[in-house]
Amino acid sequence: MAAFLSSSLIFLYFSFGTSLTLNYYQKTCPAVESLVRKAVTDATRRDKTAPAGLLRMHFHDCFIRSGGPSWDVPKGRKDGRISKASETIQLPAPTFNISQLQQSFSQRGLSLEDLAALSGGHTLGFSHCSSFNNRIHNFNSTTDIDPSLHPSFAASLRRVCLAKNNAKKAGVAMDPSSSTFDNTYYKLILQQKVLLSSDNALLNSPKTRSLVSRFASSNDAFSKAFVKSMIKMSSITGGGQEIRKNCRVVN
Template identity: 50%
Template sequence: MAFIAATICGLIIFTICSLSNALSLNYYEKTCSNVDDIVTKVVKEAMSEDKTVPAALLRLHFHDCFIRGCDGSVLLESKGGNSAEKDGPPNLSLHAFYVIENAKKAVEAVCPGIVSCADILALAARDAVVLSGGPTWYVPKGRKDGRTSRAIETKELPSPTFNISQLEQSFSLRGLSLEDLVALTGAHTLGFSHCSSFQNRIHNFNSTHDVDPTMRPSFAARLKSICPINNKAKNAGTFMDPSSTTFDNTHYKLMLQGNTLFSSDQALLTIPNTRKLVYKFATSKKAFHTAFANSMIKLSTLNGGQEIRKDCSLVN
Protein backbone atom coordinates (compact mmCIF):
# COMPACT_ATOMS: atom_id res chain seq x y z
CA MET A 1 0.00 0.00 0.00
CA ALA A 2 2.92 2.35 0.64
CA PHE A 3 4.00 1.83 -2.97
CA ILE A 4 0.51 2.69 -4.19
CA ALA A 5 0.50 5.87 -2.12
CA ALA A 6 3.88 6.90 -3.44
CA THR A 7 2.73 6.26 -7.00
CA ILE A 8 -0.41 8.34 -6.57
CA CYS A 9 1.61 11.19 -5.08
CA GLY A 10 3.55 11.33 -8.31
CA LEU A 11 0.44 11.38 -10.49
CA ILE A 12 -2.11 13.77 -9.05
CA ILE A 13 -2.05 17.44 -8.18
CA PHE A 14 -3.73 17.22 -4.78
CA THR A 15 -2.09 14.13 -3.34
CA ILE A 16 -3.11 11.88 -0.54
CA CYS A 17 0.32 12.71 0.95
CA SER A 18 -1.20 15.97 2.15
CA LEU A 19 -4.40 14.52 3.60
CA SER A 20 -5.32 14.57 7.24
CA ASN A 21 -3.71 11.81 9.29
CA ALA A 22 -7.23 10.69 10.22
CA LEU A 23 -7.78 9.33 6.70
CA SER A 24 -5.77 6.69 4.88
CA LEU A 25 -6.08 4.32 1.95
CA ASN A 26 -5.53 1.25 4.12
CA TYR A 27 -7.75 2.32 7.04
CA TYR A 28 -9.85 -0.88 6.86
CA GLU A 29 -7.09 -3.17 5.63
CA LYS A 30 -7.18 -5.32 8.78
CA THR A 31 -10.79 -4.77 9.85
CA CYS A 32 -12.86 -4.76 6.63
CA SER A 33 -10.54 -5.25 3.68
CA ASN A 34 -13.27 -5.93 1.11
CA VAL A 35 -15.45 -2.90 1.90
CA ASP A 36 -14.82 -1.38 -1.55
CA ASP A 37 -16.06 -4.52 -3.30
CA ILE A 38 -19.15 -4.78 -1.10
CA VAL A 39 -20.20 -1.18 -1.81
CA THR A 40 -19.49 -1.50 -5.55
CA LYS A 41 -21.73 -4.57 -5.79
CA VAL A 42 -24.64 -2.74 -4.17
CA VAL A 43 -24.21 0.32 -6.40
CA LYS A 44 -24.07 -1.87 -9.52
CA GLU A 45 -27.29 -3.63 -8.53
CA ALA A 46 -29.06 -0.33 -7.88
CA MET A 47 -27.89 1.10 -11.23
CA SER A 48 -29.22 -1.91 -13.08
CA GLU A 49 -32.69 -1.03 -11.79
CA ASP A 50 -32.50 2.78 -11.92
CA LYS A 51 -30.32 4.83 -14.28
CA THR A 52 -30.71 7.94 -12.09
CA VAL A 53 -28.77 6.39 -9.20
CA PRO A 54 -25.27 7.62 -10.19
CA ALA A 55 -26.29 11.28 -10.35
CA ALA A 56 -28.21 10.89 -7.09
CA LEU A 57 -25.28 9.34 -5.21
CA LEU A 58 -22.83 11.94 -6.46
CA ARG A 59 -25.17 14.74 -5.41
CA LEU A 60 -25.74 13.13 -2.00
CA HIS A 61 -22.00 13.05 -1.35
CA PHE A 62 -21.49 16.65 -2.49
CA HIS A 63 -24.38 17.95 -0.37
CA ASP A 64 -23.08 15.97 2.60
CA CYS A 65 -19.53 17.29 2.34
CA PHE A 66 -20.50 20.95 1.89
CA ILE A 67 -22.34 20.98 5.24
CA ARG A 68 -20.18 20.05 8.28
CA GLY A 69 -17.80 18.05 6.10
CA CYS A 70 -18.29 14.48 4.84
CA ASP A 71 -19.91 13.07 7.96
CA GLY A 72 -23.07 11.41 6.64
CA SER A 73 -25.25 14.11 8.22
CA VAL A 74 -27.30 14.36 5.02
CA LEU A 75 -28.47 10.78 5.64
CA LEU A 76 -30.05 11.49 9.04
CA GLU A 77 -33.83 11.64 9.45
CA SER A 78 -35.57 14.56 11.12
CA LYS A 79 -36.45 13.71 14.70
CA GLY A 80 -38.52 15.39 17.37
CA GLY A 81 -38.34 19.14 16.90
CA ASN A 82 -35.26 19.00 14.71
CA SER A 83 -35.56 19.28 10.94
CA ALA A 84 -32.59 17.48 9.40
CA GLU A 85 -30.52 18.44 6.32
CA LYS A 86 -32.46 16.11 4.01
CA ASP A 87 -35.57 18.21 4.72
CA GLY A 88 -33.89 21.52 3.89
CA PRO A 89 -35.22 23.18 0.68
CA PRO A 90 -32.13 22.45 -1.50
CA ASN A 91 -32.21 18.79 -0.48
CA LEU A 92 -35.87 17.92 -1.01
CA SER A 93 -35.07 16.45 -4.43
CA LEU A 94 -32.25 14.23 -3.13
CA HIS A 95 -32.91 10.52 -3.50
CA ALA A 96 -31.25 7.07 -3.58
CA PHE A 97 -30.80 7.07 0.19
CA TYR A 98 -31.83 3.42 0.03
CA VAL A 99 -28.64 2.56 -1.86
CA ILE A 100 -26.51 3.75 1.06
CA GLU A 101 -28.77 1.91 3.52
CA ASN A 102 -28.43 -1.31 1.49
CA ALA A 103 -24.66 -0.90 1.29
CA LYS A 104 -24.49 -0.28 5.03
CA LYS A 105 -26.47 -3.47 5.73
CA ALA A 106 -24.19 -5.46 3.41
CA VAL A 107 -21.07 -4.08 5.08
CA GLU A 108 -22.47 -4.62 8.59
CA ALA A 109 -23.15 -8.27 7.75
CA VAL A 110 -19.41 -8.78 7.20
CA CYS A 111 -17.78 -6.08 9.34
CA PRO A 112 -20.21 -5.00 12.08
CA GLY A 113 -19.58 -1.63 13.72
CA ILE A 114 -16.46 -0.87 11.68
CA VAL A 115 -17.28 1.24 8.60
CA SER A 116 -18.90 4.67 8.79
CA CYS A 117 -21.86 5.71 6.66
CA ALA A 118 -19.77 8.69 5.53
CA ASP A 119 -17.11 6.35 4.12
CA ILE A 120 -19.76 4.22 2.42
CA LEU A 121 -21.23 7.34 0.79
CA ALA A 122 -17.76 8.46 -0.39
CA LEU A 123 -17.12 5.02 -1.91
CA ALA A 124 -20.58 4.90 -3.52
CA ALA A 125 -20.07 8.32 -5.12
CA ARG A 126 -16.76 7.16 -6.61
CA ASP A 127 -18.41 3.96 -7.90
CA ALA A 128 -21.26 5.97 -9.41
CA VAL A 129 -18.77 7.98 -11.47
CA VAL A 130 -16.67 4.97 -12.53
CA LEU A 131 -19.69 2.88 -13.51
CA SER A 132 -20.94 5.79 -15.64
CA GLY A 133 -17.73 5.89 -17.66
CA GLY A 134 -15.86 8.42 -15.54
CA PRO A 135 -12.48 8.31 -13.79
CA THR A 136 -11.59 6.27 -10.75
CA TRP A 137 -9.63 7.37 -7.70
CA TYR A 138 -8.41 5.87 -4.45
CA VAL A 139 -10.82 6.92 -1.68
CA PRO A 140 -9.05 7.73 1.60
CA LYS A 141 -11.07 6.23 4.46
CA GLY A 142 -11.56 6.71 8.17
CA ARG A 143 -14.36 9.28 8.27
CA LYS A 144 -16.63 9.34 11.27
CA ASP A 145 -20.37 9.94 11.18
CA GLY A 146 -21.76 13.17 12.58
CA ARG A 147 -24.47 13.47 15.20
CA THR A 148 -25.83 16.85 14.08
CA SER A 149 -28.01 17.58 11.04
CA ARG A 150 -29.94 20.83 10.64
CA ALA A 151 -32.10 21.82 7.68
CA ILE A 152 -31.35 25.50 8.22
CA GLU A 153 -27.67 24.88 7.42
CA THR A 154 -28.50 23.79 3.86
CA LYS A 155 -28.74 27.48 2.94
CA GLU A 156 -24.92 27.28 2.86
CA LEU A 157 -25.04 25.04 -0.23
CA PRO A 158 -24.06 26.77 -3.48
CA SER A 159 -27.15 27.67 -5.47
CA PRO A 160 -27.68 27.16 -9.22
CA THR A 161 -28.39 30.92 -9.35
CA PHE A 162 -24.98 31.93 -7.91
CA ASN A 163 -22.66 34.28 -9.76
CA ILE A 164 -18.91 33.71 -9.92
CA SER A 165 -18.13 35.74 -6.79
CA GLN A 166 -20.64 33.78 -4.73
CA LEU A 167 -19.32 30.49 -6.10
CA GLU A 168 -15.71 31.40 -5.42
CA GLN A 169 -16.52 32.39 -1.84
CA SER A 170 -18.57 29.24 -1.19
CA PHE A 171 -15.82 26.95 -2.43
CA SER A 172 -12.91 28.83 -0.87
CA LEU A 173 -14.55 28.60 2.57
CA ARG A 174 -14.13 24.85 2.20
CA GLY A 175 -10.54 25.03 1.00
CA LEU A 176 -11.49 24.48 -2.63
CA SER A 177 -9.92 26.43 -5.50
CA LEU A 178 -11.30 27.85 -8.72
CA GLU A 179 -10.01 24.75 -10.52
CA ASP A 180 -11.91 22.58 -8.04
CA LEU A 181 -15.02 24.67 -8.73
CA VAL A 182 -14.81 24.20 -12.49
CA ALA A 183 -13.88 20.51 -12.24
CA LEU A 184 -16.65 19.64 -9.77
CA THR A 185 -19.20 21.53 -11.86
CA GLY A 186 -18.57 18.83 -14.45
CA ALA A 187 -20.70 16.53 -12.30
CA HIS A 188 -23.63 18.28 -13.98
CA THR A 189 -22.99 15.97 -16.92
CA LEU A 190 -25.12 13.43 -15.02
CA GLY A 191 -28.75 13.64 -14.08
CA PHE A 192 -31.90 15.73 -14.31
CA SER A 193 -32.89 19.23 -13.22
CA HIS A 194 -36.29 20.52 -12.17
CA CYS A 195 -37.58 23.76 -13.66
CA SER A 196 -37.14 25.64 -10.39
CA SER A 197 -33.35 25.46 -10.72
CA PHE A 198 -33.22 27.37 -14.00
CA GLN A 199 -36.55 29.22 -14.07
CA ASN A 200 -34.69 32.48 -13.33
CA ARG A 201 -32.98 32.32 -16.74
CA ILE A 202 -36.03 31.79 -18.95
CA HIS A 203 -38.71 34.02 -17.38
CA ASN A 204 -38.34 37.64 -16.22
CA PHE A 205 -34.56 37.44 -16.28
CA ASN A 206 -34.12 41.19 -15.68
CA SER A 207 -35.73 44.54 -16.51
CA THR A 208 -34.36 44.39 -20.06
CA HIS A 209 -34.57 40.73 -21.02
CA ASP A 210 -37.18 38.07 -20.37
CA VAL A 211 -34.59 35.38 -21.15
CA ASP A 212 -30.91 35.35 -20.17
CA PRO A 213 -29.21 36.71 -23.33
CA THR A 214 -26.24 34.38 -22.85
CA MET A 215 -28.54 31.45 -23.59
CA ARG A 216 -28.85 30.16 -27.13
CA PRO A 217 -32.34 31.30 -28.25
CA SER A 218 -33.43 27.89 -29.54
CA PHE A 219 -32.35 26.26 -26.27
CA ALA A 220 -34.19 28.86 -24.21
CA ALA A 221 -37.32 28.38 -26.32
CA ARG A 222 -37.24 24.63 -25.69
CA LEU A 223 -36.90 25.18 -21.95
CA LYS A 224 -39.77 27.67 -21.93
CA SER A 225 -41.99 25.04 -23.57
CA ILE A 226 -41.02 22.51 -20.89
CA CYS A 227 -41.28 25.00 -18.03
CA PRO A 228 -44.00 27.62 -18.77
CA ILE A 229 -44.15 30.55 -16.39
CA ASN A 230 -47.19 29.21 -14.52
CA ASN A 231 -45.93 25.64 -14.51
CA LYS A 232 -47.47 23.58 -11.71
CA ALA A 233 -46.08 20.17 -12.69
CA LYS A 234 -44.05 19.07 -9.69
CA ASN A 235 -41.56 16.93 -11.63
CA ALA A 236 -41.23 19.04 -14.78
CA GLY A 237 -37.69 19.62 -15.98
CA THR A 238 -35.04 18.28 -18.30
CA PHE A 239 -31.84 16.25 -18.39
CA MET A 240 -28.60 18.07 -17.69
CA ASP A 241 -27.17 17.13 -21.08
CA PRO A 242 -27.99 14.70 -23.92
CA SER A 243 -25.60 12.09 -22.47
CA SER A 244 -27.01 12.41 -18.96
CA THR A 245 -26.11 8.85 -17.90
CA THR A 246 -22.51 9.02 -19.16
CA PHE A 247 -19.77 10.80 -17.25
CA ASP A 248 -18.12 12.73 -20.07
CA ASN A 249 -17.08 16.32 -20.86
CA THR A 250 -20.22 17.19 -22.85
CA HIS A 251 -21.32 19.65 -20.17
CA TYR A 252 -18.37 21.96 -20.85
CA LYS A 253 -19.03 21.89 -24.59
CA LEU A 254 -22.63 22.88 -23.91
CA MET A 255 -21.45 25.79 -21.74
CA LEU A 256 -19.51 27.21 -24.66
CA GLN A 257 -22.57 26.84 -26.91
CA GLY A 258 -24.94 28.65 -24.51
CA ASN A 259 -26.80 25.39 -23.89
CA THR A 260 -26.51 24.87 -20.13
CA LEU A 261 -29.25 25.18 -17.57
CA PHE A 262 -27.86 26.98 -14.53
CA SER A 263 -26.69 30.53 -13.96
CA SER A 264 -23.86 29.01 -11.93
CA ASP A 265 -22.66 27.11 -15.01
CA GLN A 266 -22.76 30.19 -17.23
CA ALA A 267 -20.94 32.13 -14.48
CA LEU A 268 -17.80 30.08 -15.14
CA LEU A 269 -17.40 31.92 -18.44
CA THR A 270 -17.44 35.37 -16.86
CA ILE A 271 -13.82 35.55 -15.64
CA PRO A 272 -10.62 34.53 -17.49
CA ASN A 273 -9.35 31.93 -15.00
CA THR A 274 -12.47 29.79 -14.98
CA ARG A 275 -13.26 30.39 -18.67
CA LYS A 276 -9.82 29.02 -19.58
CA LEU A 277 -10.54 25.85 -17.58
CA VAL A 278 -13.93 25.40 -19.24
CA TYR A 279 -12.21 25.50 -22.65
CA LYS A 280 -9.55 23.07 -21.41
CA PHE A 281 -12.07 20.53 -20.14
CA ALA A 282 -14.32 20.95 -23.20
CA THR A 283 -11.46 19.99 -25.49
CA SER A 284 -9.95 17.20 -23.35
CA LYS A 285 -12.01 14.59 -21.55
CA LYS A 286 -8.78 13.24 -20.08
CA ALA A 287 -7.91 16.61 -18.53
CA PHE A 288 -11.41 16.86 -17.06
CA HIS A 289 -11.36 13.34 -15.64
CA THR A 290 -7.96 13.91 -14.02
CA ALA A 291 -9.01 17.22 -12.50
CA PHE A 292 -12.35 15.82 -11.32
CA ALA A 293 -10.70 12.89 -9.53
CA ASN A 294 -8.23 15.24 -7.82
CA SER A 295 -10.99 17.60 -6.70
CA MET A 296 -13.19 14.77 -5.41
CA ILE A 297 -10.35 13.53 -3.22
CA LYS A 298 -9.87 17.06 -1.92
CA LEU A 299 -13.59 17.60 -1.29
CA SER A 300 -14.07 14.24 0.39
CA THR A 301 -11.35 14.78 3.00
CA LEU A 302 -13.49 17.35 4.81
CA ASN A 303 -14.75 15.51 7.90
CA GLY A 304 -15.98 16.33 11.36
CA GLY A 305 -17.88 13.29 12.61
CA GLN A 306 -17.76 11.52 15.97
CA GLU A 307 -19.13 7.97 15.67
CA ILE A 308 -19.76 4.90 13.52
CA ARG A 309 -23.52 4.75 13.05
CA LYS A 310 -25.32 1.41 13.21
CA ASP A 311 -28.11 2.85 11.07
CA CYS A 312 -27.26 5.59 8.57
CA SER A 313 -30.52 7.40 9.19
CA LEU A 314 -30.19 7.57 12.98
CA VAL A 315 -27.54 8.58 15.52
CA ASN A 316 -26.49 5.81 17.89
Protein backbone atom coordinates in the same frame (compact mmCIF):
# COMPACT_ATOMS: atom_id res chain seq x y z
CA MET B 1 -16.86 4.11 -3.18
CA ALA B 2 -17.16 3.53 0.54
CA ALA B 3 -17.38 7.29 1.03
CA PHE B 4 -20.90 7.14 -0.41
CA LEU B 5 -22.03 5.36 2.76
CA SER B 6 -21.48 8.50 4.79
CA SER B 7 -24.66 10.20 5.97
CA SER B 8 -25.58 13.60 4.56
CA LEU B 9 -24.75 15.41 7.77
CA ILE B 10 -23.53 18.96 8.27
CA PHE B 11 -20.19 19.68 9.93
CA LEU B 12 -19.77 22.88 11.91
CA TYR B 13 -16.07 23.39 11.21
CA PHE B 14 -13.88 22.73 8.20
CA SER B 15 -10.32 21.47 7.89
CA PHE B 16 -8.38 19.20 5.61
CA GLY B 17 -7.59 16.40 8.01
CA THR B 18 -5.06 13.61 7.79
CA SER B 19 -7.14 10.94 9.52
CA LEU B 20 -8.55 9.40 6.34
CA THR B 21 -6.72 6.40 4.91
CA LEU B 22 -7.13 4.03 1.99
CA ASN B 23 -7.04 0.94 4.24
CA TYR B 24 -9.26 2.16 7.09
CA TYR B 25 -11.49 -0.94 7.00
CA GLN B 26 -8.76 -3.46 6.19
CA LYS B 27 -9.14 -5.29 9.49
CA THR B 28 -12.75 -4.63 10.44
CA CYS B 29 -14.37 -5.10 7.00
CA PRO B 30 -11.82 -6.09 4.35
CA ALA B 31 -14.46 -6.69 1.66
CA VAL B 32 -16.17 -3.31 2.07
CA GLU B 33 -14.98 -1.85 -1.24
CA SER B 34 -16.16 -4.79 -3.33
CA LEU B 35 -19.46 -4.87 -1.43
CA VAL B 36 -20.12 -1.18 -1.96
CA ARG B 37 -19.02 -1.36 -5.59
CA LYS B 38 -21.45 -4.20 -6.22
CA ALA B 39 -24.29 -2.36 -4.45
CA VAL B 40 -23.69 0.76 -6.54
CA THR B 41 -23.39 -1.23 -9.77
CA ASP B 42 -26.62 -3.12 -9.05
CA ALA B 43 -28.42 0.12 -8.16
CA THR B 44 -27.24 1.74 -11.40
CA ARG B 45 -28.52 -1.19 -13.45
CA ARG B 46 -31.95 -0.69 -11.90
CA ASP B 47 -31.91 3.10 -12.07
CA LYS B 48 -29.55 5.06 -14.32
CA THR B 49 -30.09 8.19 -12.20
CA ALA B 50 -28.47 6.53 -9.16
CA PRO B 51 -24.92 7.81 -9.89
CA ALA B 52 -26.15 11.41 -10.00
CA GLY B 53 -27.89 10.95 -6.65
CA LEU B 54 -24.79 9.40 -5.07
CA LEU B 55 -22.57 12.16 -6.42
CA ARG B 56 -24.91 14.80 -5.01
CA MET B 57 -25.01 13.05 -1.62
CA HIS B 58 -21.22 12.93 -1.53
CA PHE B 59 -21.07 16.63 -2.37
CA HIS B 60 -23.63 17.48 0.33
CA ASP B 61 -21.78 15.46 2.94
CA CYS B 62 -18.36 16.94 2.23
CA PHE B 63 -19.32 20.47 1.22
CA ILE B 64 -21.68 21.30 4.03
CA ARG B 65 -20.20 19.45 6.97
CA SER B 66 -17.13 18.46 6.01
CA GLY B 67 -20.53 5.77 -13.75
CA GLY B 68 -17.36 7.90 -14.37
CA PRO B 69 -13.67 7.77 -13.55
CA SER B 70 -12.64 5.50 -10.70
CA TRP B 71 -10.23 6.24 -7.88
CA ASP B 72 -9.16 4.99 -4.47
CA VAL B 73 -11.35 6.79 -1.95
CA PRO B 74 -9.75 7.79 1.39
CA LYS B 75 -11.91 6.25 4.10
CA GLY B 76 -12.64 6.82 7.77
CA ARG B 77 -14.91 9.91 7.66
CA LYS B 78 -16.80 10.11 10.92
CA ASP B 79 -20.59 10.44 10.90
CA GLY B 80 -22.20 13.32 12.76
CA ARG B 81 -25.27 13.34 14.94
CA ILE B 82 -26.95 16.44 13.53
CA SER B 83 -28.79 16.74 10.22
CA LYS B 84 -30.80 19.88 9.48
CA ALA B 85 -32.41 20.55 6.12
CA SER B 86 -32.29 24.28 6.86
CA GLU B 87 -28.49 24.20 6.80
CA THR B 88 -28.40 23.22 3.13
CA ILE B 89 -28.55 26.98 2.55
CA GLN B 90 -24.77 26.73 2.84
CA LEU B 91 -24.66 24.95 -0.51
CA PRO B 92 -23.87 27.09 -3.56
CA ALA B 93 -27.14 28.18 -5.16
CA PRO B 94 -27.87 27.62 -8.88
CA THR B 95 -28.21 31.40 -9.20
CA PHE B 96 -24.73 32.21 -7.83
CA ASN B 97 -22.39 34.40 -9.86
CA ILE B 98 -18.67 33.68 -10.13
CA SER B 99 -17.75 35.83 -7.11
CA GLN B 100 -20.27 34.03 -4.91
CA LEU B 101 -19.12 30.64 -6.16
CA GLN B 102 -15.46 31.47 -5.55
CA GLN B 103 -16.22 32.67 -2.02
CA SER B 104 -18.30 29.60 -1.22
CA PHE B 105 -15.58 27.23 -2.40
CA SER B 106 -12.63 29.14 -0.91
CA GLN B 107 -14.28 29.07 2.53
CA ARG B 108 -13.83 25.30 2.38
CA GLY B 109 -10.27 25.39 1.09
CA LEU B 110 -11.29 24.69 -2.51
CA SER B 111 -9.81 26.59 -5.44
CA LEU B 112 -11.13 27.87 -8.75
CA GLU B 113 -9.65 24.71 -10.30
CA ASP B 114 -11.77 22.65 -7.91
CA LEU B 115 -14.83 24.76 -8.72
CA ALA B 116 -14.45 24.19 -12.46
CA ALA B 117 -13.74 20.47 -12.09
CA LEU B 118 -16.44 19.66 -9.54
CA SER B 119 -19.03 21.60 -11.54
CA GLY B 120 -18.54 18.86 -14.13
CA GLY B 121 -20.70 16.66 -11.92
CA HIS B 122 -23.55 18.39 -13.73
CA THR B 123 -22.89 16.03 -16.62
CA LEU B 124 -25.15 13.63 -14.71
CA GLY B 125 -28.72 13.91 -13.61
CA PHE B 126 -31.77 16.11 -13.90
CA SER B 127 -32.74 19.66 -12.95
CA HIS B 128 -36.19 20.89 -11.96
CA CYS B 129 -37.59 23.94 -13.73
CA SER B 130 -37.45 25.91 -10.48
CA SER B 131 -33.64 25.91 -10.65
CA PHE B 132 -33.49 27.81 -13.93
CA ASN B 133 -36.95 29.39 -14.44
CA ASN B 134 -35.41 32.76 -13.60
CA ARG B 135 -33.43 32.53 -16.86
CA ILE B 136 -36.37 31.82 -19.19
CA HIS B 137 -39.24 33.83 -17.70
CA ASN B 138 -39.19 37.47 -16.56
CA PHE B 139 -35.40 37.59 -16.48
CA ASN B 140 -35.39 41.34 -15.86
CA SER B 141 -37.35 44.49 -16.60
CA THR B 142 -36.18 44.66 -20.20
CA THR B 143 -36.01 41.05 -21.37
CA ASP B 144 -37.90 37.85 -20.66
CA ILE B 145 -34.96 35.54 -21.39
CA ASP B 146 -31.39 35.60 -20.12
CA PRO B 147 -29.38 36.91 -23.10
CA SER B 148 -26.52 34.55 -22.21
CA LEU B 149 -28.74 31.60 -23.20
CA HIS B 150 -28.64 30.34 -26.78
CA PRO B 151 -32.03 31.38 -28.29
CA SER B 152 -33.01 27.93 -29.58
CA PHE B 153 -32.03 26.32 -26.27
CA ALA B 154 -34.04 28.88 -24.33
CA ALA B 155 -37.05 28.22 -26.57
CA SER B 156 -36.81 24.47 -25.93
CA LEU B 157 -36.69 25.07 -22.16
CA ARG B 158 -39.73 27.35 -22.28
CA ARG B 159 -41.71 24.57 -23.98
CA VAL B 160 -41.00 22.26 -21.04
CA CYS B 161 -41.09 24.79 -18.22
CA LEU B 162 -44.13 26.97 -18.68
CA ALA B 163 -44.36 30.28 -16.85
CA LYS B 164 -47.39 29.19 -14.82
CA ASN B 165 -46.57 25.49 -14.55
CA ASN B 166 -45.95 24.48 -10.94
CA ALA B 167 -45.56 20.75 -11.57
CA LYS B 168 -42.99 19.53 -9.05
CA LYS B 169 -41.48 16.94 -11.38
CA ALA B 170 -41.16 19.20 -14.43
CA GLY B 171 -37.62 19.70 -15.66
CA VAL B 172 -34.95 18.51 -18.06
CA ALA B 173 -31.73 16.48 -18.08
CA MET B 174 -28.55 18.37 -17.23
CA ASP B 175 -27.13 17.41 -20.62
CA PRO B 176 -28.20 15.10 -23.50
CA SER B 177 -25.93 12.32 -22.19
CA SER B 178 -27.15 12.69 -18.61
CA SER B 179 -26.52 9.05 -17.68
CA THR B 180 -22.96 9.08 -19.03
CA PHE B 181 -20.04 10.71 -17.24
CA ASP B 182 -18.28 12.72 -19.92
CA ASN B 183 -17.20 16.26 -20.81
CA THR B 184 -20.37 17.19 -22.72
CA TYR B 185 -21.25 19.66 -19.94
CA TYR B 186 -18.24 21.84 -20.75
CA LYS B 187 -18.98 21.82 -24.47
CA LEU B 188 -22.50 23.01 -23.67
CA ILE B 189 -21.16 25.87 -21.54
CA LEU B 190 -19.22 27.16 -24.53
CA GLN B 191 -22.35 26.82 -26.68
CA GLN B 192 -24.42 28.76 -24.10
CA LYS B 193 -26.66 25.72 -23.63
CA VAL B 194 -26.40 25.02 -19.90
CA LEU B 195 -29.30 25.21 -17.48
CA LEU B 196 -28.06 27.03 -14.42
CA SER B 197 -26.76 30.56 -13.97
CA SER B 198 -23.97 29.09 -11.86
CA ASP B 199 -22.92 26.94 -14.84
CA ASN B 200 -22.75 29.90 -17.17
CA ALA B 201 -20.88 31.87 -14.49
CA LEU B 202 -17.78 29.75 -15.17
CA LEU B 203 -17.29 31.85 -18.31
CA ASN B 204 -17.03 35.04 -16.27
CA SER B 205 -13.57 34.45 -14.83
CA PRO B 206 -10.48 34.11 -17.04
CA LYS B 207 -9.25 31.17 -14.93
CA THR B 208 -12.47 29.14 -14.97
CA ARG B 209 -13.17 30.02 -18.61
CA SER B 210 -9.76 28.64 -19.55
CA LEU B 211 -10.46 25.46 -17.60
CA VAL B 212 -13.87 25.08 -19.25
CA SER B 213 -12.19 25.26 -22.66
CA ARG B 214 -9.54 22.76 -21.59
CA PHE B 215 -12.05 20.26 -20.22
CA ALA B 216 -14.30 20.69 -23.26
CA SER B 217 -11.43 19.70 -25.54
CA SER B 218 -10.13 16.81 -23.41
CA ASN B 219 -12.25 14.29 -21.53
CA ASP B 220 -9.06 12.87 -20.04
CA ALA B 221 -8.04 16.26 -18.61
CA PHE B 222 -11.51 16.64 -17.08
CA SER B 223 -11.50 13.16 -15.56
CA LYS B 224 -8.08 13.64 -13.96
CA ALA B 225 -9.03 17.06 -12.55
CA PHE B 226 -12.37 15.76 -11.28
CA VAL B 227 -10.75 12.85 -9.43
CA LYS B 228 -8.16 15.16 -7.85
CA SER B 229 -10.82 17.61 -6.67
CA MET B 230 -13.16 14.87 -5.41
CA ILE B 231 -10.38 13.43 -3.26
CA LYS B 232 -9.59 16.92 -1.99
CA MET B 233 -13.24 17.62 -1.19
CA SER B 234 -13.73 14.26 0.50
CA SER B 235 -10.87 15.15 2.86
CA ILE B 236 -12.82 18.05 4.35
CA THR B 237 -13.44 16.87 7.89
CA GLY B 238 -15.12 18.42 10.87
CA GLY B 239 -17.83 17.67 13.39
CA GLY B 240 -18.25 13.91 13.05
CA GLN B 241 -18.16 11.82 16.22
CA GLU B 242 -18.49 8.19 15.18
CA ILE B 243 -18.24 5.56 12.49
CA ARG B 244 -21.75 4.13 12.39
CA LYS B 245 -22.25 0.42 12.80
CA ASN B 246 -25.59 0.82 11.03
CA CYS B 247 -25.66 3.76 8.59
CA ARG B 248 -29.39 4.31 9.26
CA VAL B 249 -29.06 5.11 12.98
CA VAL B 250 -26.52 6.63 15.37
CA ASN B 251 -24.55 4.16 17.48
